[in-house]
Amino acid sequence: xxxxxxxxxxxxxxxxxxxxxxxxxxxxxxxxxxxxxxxxxxxxxxxxxxxxxxxxxxxxxxxxxxxxxxxxxxxxxxxxxxxxxxxxxxxxxxxxxxxxxxxxxxxxxxxxxxxxxxxxxxxxxxxxxxxxxxxxxxxxxxxxxxxxxxxxxxxxxxxxxxxxxxxxxxxxxxxxxxxxxxxxx
Amino acid sequence: xxxxxxxxxxxxxxxxxxxxxxxxxxxxxxxxxxxxxxxxxxxxxxxxxxxxxxxxxxxxxxxxxxxxxxxxxxxxxxxxxxxxxxxxxxxxxxxxxxxxxxxxxxxxxxxxxxxxxxxxxxxxxxxxxxxxxxxxxxxxxxxxxxxxxxxxxxxxxxxxxxxxxxxxxxxxxxxxxxxxxxxxxxxxxxxxxxxxxxxxxxxxxxxxxxxxxxxxxxxxxxxxxxxxxxxxxxxxxxxxxxxxxxxxxxxxxxxxxxxxxxxxxxxxxxxxxxxxxxx
Ligand code: SF4
Numbered sequence: 273x274x275x276x277x278x279x280x281x282x283x284x285x286x287x288x289x290x291x292x293x294x295x296x297x298x299x300x301x302x303x304x305x306x307x308x309x310x311x312x313x314x315x316x317x318x319x320x321x322x323x324x325x326x327x328x329x330x331x332x333x334x335x336x337x338x339x340x341x342x343x344x345x346x347x348x349x350x351x352x353x354x355x356x357x358x359x360x361x362x363x364x365x366x367x368x369x370x371x372x373x374x375x376x377x378x379x380x381x382x383x384x385x386x387x388x389x390x391x392x393x394x395x396x397x398x399x400x401x402x403x404x405x406x407x408x409x410x411x412x413x414x415x416x417x418x419x420x421x422x423x424x425x426x427x428x429x430x431x432x433x434x435x436x437x438x439x440x441x442x443x444x445x446x447x448x449x450x451x452x453x454x455x456x457x
Numbered sequence: 458x459x460x461x462x463x464x465x466x467x468x469x470x471x472x473x474x475x476x477x478x479x480x481x482x483x484x485x486x487x488x489x490x491x492x493x494x495x496x497x498x499x500x501x502x503x504x505x506x507x508x509x510x511x512x513x514x515x516x517x518x519x520x521x522x523x524x525x526x527x528x529x530x531x532x533x534x535x536x537x538x539x540x541x542x543x544x545x546x547x548x549x550x551x552x553x554x555x556x557x558x559x560x561x562x563x564x565x566x567x568x569x570x571x572x573x574x575x576x577x578x579x580x581x582x583x584x585x586x587x588x589x590x591x592x593x594x595x596x597x598x599x600x601x602x603x604x605x606x607x608x609x610x611x612x613x614x615x616x617x618x619x620x621x622x623x624x625x626x627x628x629x630x631x632x633x634x635x636x637x638x639x640x641x642x643x644x645x646x647x648x649x650x651x652x653x654x655x656x657x658x659x660x661x662x663x664x665x666x667x668x669x670x671x672x673x674x675x676x677x678x679x680x681x682x683x684x685x686x687x688x689x690x691x692x693x694x695x696x697x698x699x700x701x702x703x704x705x706x707x708x709x710x711x712x713x714x715x716x717x718x719x720x721x722x723x724x725x726x727x728x729x730x731x732x733x734x735x736x
Binding site: 338347349352397418432451 | 728
């Protein structure tokens with residue numbers, strides 16, 4: 273199924289989504305990857321103010337290329353999500369329950385997503401030039417010293433993603449391989 | 458003797474790096490197209506379609522096909538009749554610096570594994586030199602992303618492990634990597650040599666054309682068998698399931714110690730970027 277969704281994505285919409293569904297997101301998402309996560313979680317642990325409101329924020333694991341003069345953003349495909357696994361519990365407890373990246377993650381992340389009734393979405397790794405075209409505005413929010421790893425607020429239109437872990441604890445990576453093996457037999 | 462102007466080296470490195478990041482080589486693009494037609498999973502097929510669309514868009518609009526424009530790996534084959542008017546390493550790094558700043562490529566190099574401060578211009582490159590005969594210099598620039606490099610490894614097998622041991626290691630490694638290295642992947646294997654030689658062989662294997670046939674009959678057969686077995690793992694495009702996990706397996710080998718069977722597995726994602734020039 274294909275769903276067009278606007279941010280903030282509501283609980284009732286999350287409940288509709290199952291692994292393998294495709295979503296076209298319009299609205300606001302935030303970029304953060306390894307170094308930004310490290311800083312955010314240090315702030316959370318020491319009870320300090322965060323540079324963005326995490327409640328309902330969708331976090332996209334990406335470090336884009338620099339924008340050319342006529343672009344909102346450069347190429348902007350996902351980075352491997354498992355590297356953010358050690359931080360995700362603290363981030364989710366602050367209310368950011370939807371993340372976007374690529375590739376399988378630790379089992380405890382699957383459990384956390386089920387517990388918080390959130391989602392883990394994947395975009396297509398390496399399809400970065402095309403993904404960049406669905407970003408219409410970009411604003412720097414924090415950590416310019418991190419270069420491509422800075423936190424940026426993106427306005428997106430019909431941003432394509434696939435539901436890879438849903439709020440019911442299902443996992444597309446495991447299911448994809450199982451389905452393939454069933455077909456073989 | 459021929460004196461080569463290092464400005465020409467800098468210029469060549471710069472344009473190869475940009476060209477590699479914007480324009481996927483046709484051998485790889487055609488191979489992805491071919492696999493798209495054979496992909497049995499609907500979602501897998503649509504992922505391959507999106508990858509093809511992206512690579513064609515990147516070419517058309519001169520954009521990096523992937524945002525991870527990698528660490529620049531540079532192979533330099535220098536003829537023994539060539540002299541340079543200065544430091545070739547500086548000239549290569551200057552080319553990388555100019556490519557990554559002027560070509561709108563991402564700077565992904567940190568100066569120290571622990572302090573992790575970005576060097577801001579993607580230098581230093583990782584450079585491999587080889588002395589050949591003659592008066593020419595061949596330069597290959599291969600930007601390599603972190604996602605697929607992170608799931609690569611070297612393992613020192615023992616002779617008794619043999620071909621079956623190598624196969625098991627490759628299948629386990631690819632299976633464990635799953636969707637992380639952005640499948641479909643190309644698998645570069647370096648078999649033989651020693652620890653560091655095997656790793657270099659694996660990287661060199663990735664520089665071969667995707668349809669290049671291995672001249673060693675044992676390795677030729679192993680490349681084909683492994684490709685077919687890897688594609689039975691079911692990982693599929695981006696790990697969502699399907700019969701397109703790898704596009705090719707490329708094996709380079711070297712003599713080794715009587716006690717050893719070194720195996721390096723260098724995983725390359727579908728954004729397989731390398732361009733060469735002869736100066
Ligand atoms: S693994 Fe390759 S295609 Fe995927 S994000 Fe990294 S460089 Fe890009």
